Amino acid sequence: MSGSGPRVVLIGPPGAGKSTVGRALAHELRLRLRDTDADVEAGAGKPIREIFVDDGEPHFRTLERAAVARALEEHDGVLALGGGAVMDPLTEADLVAYAGRGGVVVFLDVSLAHASPRVGFNQARPLLVGNPRAQWQALMERRRPVYQRLSTLAVSTDGRTAGQVARTIAESLVSGDDGPKDAQP
Structure with missing residues (x-):
């Protein structure tokens, strides 16, 4: 990518x-990782679930939007976004502009069967209250088209280790083959 900004941005659902x-x-x-969820928590001085409970989702989304904009401007390594960050129209526009400058946006795709043990649907997740599996499915129905539209590379994480997925992404970056597709070994 020419210019400043992250080397790669990771998007996708919880899990x-x-x-x-x-x-x-x-x-x-050999780059630094920045996670916008961690940025939001550090800035707020509390975990995301407490931000949702104490201040509400709109306040969290405002903090998240600012964290993403700042990270896209400042960070030059690997950037992981919170799962819902892409639903903000300004963040979506920023990611389109970033990709238009040659940036790589990777959609880490996962099925419910593989997300379930990773997310731990029995834990408190603000957007998965009630029936967490049904909530996750509904969330993915809304978000999948956005993830797909914004990504320059899609990689399924089902049944693969983080190292395997990372190598697939790294190989795509090195080969310059980061066009929209599903990269599988």
């Missing part, structure tokens, strides 16, 4: 492995 793959990819590429 896709954005943070875990991000760490492996950053190691593989």
Whole structure:
């Protein structure tokens, strides 16, 4: 990519492995990882679930939007976005502009069967309250078209380790083959 900005941005639903793959990819590429969920928590001084409870989702989304904009401007390594960040129209526009400058946006795709043990649907997740599996499915129905539209590369994480996914992404970056597709070994 010419210019500034992250080397690669990871997007996808809860349980896709954005943070875990991000760490492996950053190691593989010898870059730093930045996770916008961690940025939001650090800035707010509390976990995301507490932001949702204490301040509400709209406040969280405002914090998230600012964290993503700042990271796209400042960070030059691997950037992992929170699962819902792409639903903000300004963030979506920023990602389109980033990709238009040659940036790589990777959609880490995952099925419910593989996301379930990773997410731990028994844990408190703000957007998965009630019937977490049904909520996850509904969330994916809304978000999948956005993930697909914004991505320059799609990689399934089903049945693969973070290292395997990271190597697939790194190989695509090295070969320059980061056009829209589903990369599988």
